[in-house]
Amino acid sequence: MSFTLAIVGRPNVGKSTLFNRLVGKRLALVDDQPGVTRDLREGAAKLGDLRFTVIDTAGLEEVTDDSLQGRMRRLTERAVDMADICLFMVDARTGITPTDEMFADILRKRSSHVILAANKAEGRAADGGVLDAYSLGLGEPVRLSAEHGEGLDELYHMLRPLSDAYTERAEADAPETDLDVSDDESDTAEDFAPSLKRPLQVAVIGRPNAGKSTLINKILGEDRLLTGPEAGITRDSISLSMTWLGTPTRIFDTAGMRKKARVVDKVEKLSVADGLRAVRFAEVVVVLLDAAIPFEQQDLRIADFAETEGRAVVIAVNKWDLEDDKQDKLKALRTGLEKLLPQLKGAPLVTLSAKTGKGLDRLHAAVLQAHEVWNRRVPTARLNQWLAAMVEAHPPPAPGGRRIKLRYMTQAKTRPPGFVVMCSNPEDLPASYTRYLVNSLRDSFDMPGTPIRVYMRSQS
Ligand code: GDP
Numbered sequence: 001m002s003f004t005l006a007i008v009g010r011p012n013v014g015k016s017t018l019f020n021r022l023v024g025k026r027l028a029l030v031d032d033q034p035g036v037t038r039d040l041r042e043g044a045a046k047l048g049d050l051r052f053t054v055i056d057t058a059g060l061e062e063v064t065d066d067s068l069q070g071r072m073r074r075l076t077e078r079a080v081d082m083a084d085i086c087l088f089m090v091d092a093r094t095g096i097t098p099t100d101e102m103f104a105d106i107l108r109k110r111s112s113h114v115i116l117a118a119n120k121a122e123g124r125a126a127d128g129g130v131l132d133a134y135s136l137g138l139g140e141p142v143r144l145s146a147e148h149g150e151g152l153d154e155l156y157h158m159l160r161p162l163s164d165a166y167t168e169r170a171e172a173d174a175p176e177t178d179l180d181v182s183d184d185e186s187d188t189a190e191d192f193a194p195s196l197k198r199p200l201q202v203a204v205i206g207r208p209n210a211g212k213s214t215l216i217n218k219i220l221g222e223d224r225l226l227t228g229p230e231a232g233i234t235r236d237s238i239s240l241s242m243t244w245l246g247t248p249t250r251i252f253d254t255a256g257m258r259k260k261a262r263v264v265d266k267v268e269k270l271s272v273a274d275g276l277r278a279v280r281f282a283e284v285v286v287v288l289l290d291a292a293i294p295f296e297q298q299d300l301r302i303a304d305f306a307e308t309e310g311r312a313v314v315i316a317v318n319k320w321d322l323e324d325d326k327q328d329k330l331k332a333l334r335t336g337l338e339k340l341l342p343q344l345k346g347a348p349l350v351t352l353s354a355k356t357g358k359g360l361d362r363l364h365a366a367v368l369q370a371h372e373v374w375n376r377r378v379p380t381a382r383l384n385q386w387l388a389a390m391v392e393a394h395p396p397p398a399p400g401g402r403r404i405k406l407r408y409m410t411q412a413k414t415r416p417p418g419f420v421v422m423c424s425n426p427e428d429l430p431a432s433y434t435r436y437l438v439n440s441l442r443d444s445f446d447m448p449g450t451p452i453r454v455y456m457r458s459q460s
Pocket residue numbers: 010011012013014015016017018058061119120121122144145146147148
């Protein structure tokens with residue numbers, strides 16, 4: 001699976017129909033893990049010789065109250081952020097509606113690759129609607145009939161070049177393919193598909209006065225390559241583009257937003273909302289704590305949210321210059337972290353001083369590593385060797401005398417890494433066993449700083 005495709009669009013345009021067609025009878029992963037979003041369906045898709053992950057924003061039809069628009073927007077934004085490519089579906093029979101235009105807006109702002117599809121386009125009755133779709137300004141629509149399987153060849157031809165680019169990049173990134181790369185012209189990973197190289201997206205979050213502004217200014221000051229501030233993904237957000245120690249980076253500046261929000265009151269409340277929005281935007285979330293008052297309720301909430309949203313997380317403890325007994329303090333911080341944020345086990349903890357700049361290089365290294373792990377793909381062969389060893393070391397239980405069998409494992413997704421284990425009677429497997437696998441995966445494959453999802457699936 002080389003890339004992730006999100007199917008987005010308003011209810012009833014035919015998203016699920018296309019999803020089912022792409023996924024077919026192969027395992028449809030419906031996230032049922034606590035903390036994993038329940039409204040997004042994910043599956044292993046097949047189109048010709050293309051293999052990819054597809055996300056469907058299903059489950060919206062059940063919502064009938066007037067929060068539908070907001071929910072739809074949030075869900076779509078989440079799907080867009082998870083995906084490499086978005087397939088934006090409209091209904092060629094009804095034509096373009098204001099809701100379609102809202103989606104187009106979101107996509108223009110948030111997604112680098114959008115494929116527009118006019119569905120239900122079988123027959124002449126749809127011609128008008130297909131033409132209408134040009135007005136969205138997202139290029140030429142693919143004429144599709146998800147129900148009748150028409151237009152899939154055209155979709156294939158649109159995805160093919162993108163798939164090639166993502167596959168090359170993934171292979172270039174994967175350390176084990178180093179052996180295969182012969183010493184020809186291309187000597188760095190950057191040489192592959194440069195047009196797809198996006199800046200690293202980082203959010204720095206934390207309670208007021210944690211030192212977010214100081215940190216961001218320090219990072220900017222060190223490189224003096226500020227190209228922003230620019231309009232961010234939403235009207236009232238601010239992101240800064242820069243080169244951080246050689247890494248093209250976009251930092252989402254919640255501190256700036258808070259300062260704007262000070263005009264309004266309820267500063268605390270607003271900064272939480274801003275923090276949540278920043279998390280959605282980010283690939284890596286830096287939770288900035290004040291060493292003197294770490295683990296405030298607000299910090300814990302946002303850190304937890306980052307984990308739930310599947311972002312890579314780095315815990316940074318600021319104002320370290322003010323600490324006298326650094327050894328004891330560090331110990332206490334680690335204990336506190338383990339107790340208060342067990343779900344972030346394995347998140348790197350970096351101490352620094354935004355004021356003096358000490359520790360910023362370590363923060364940079366931790367952010368890059370967390371991002372790398374977040375994107376990492378473990379080869380199936382290695383996973384299955386590993387699974388066999390884990391099962392032998394600690395066999396699953398045998399309820400009613402029949403031992404639960406874990407047969408096969410594969411990595412179904414990245415960003416964050418998600419694994420599927422084929423299992424007899426997954427409903428009987430205790431959650432503690434899944435936790436055992438998650439923790440062991442983290443240790444065995446050295447994956448700090450990223451949520452890891454393991455899904456148990458029955459073989460059908
Ligand atoms: P979703 O809400 O966007 O996921 O839409 P669904 O996939 O549930 O489809 C909504 C309705 O449109 C269903 O009744 C489908 O049978 C119908 N539909 C889906 N694709 C097509 C198509 O290509 N042509 C026609 N005529 N109907 C379709």
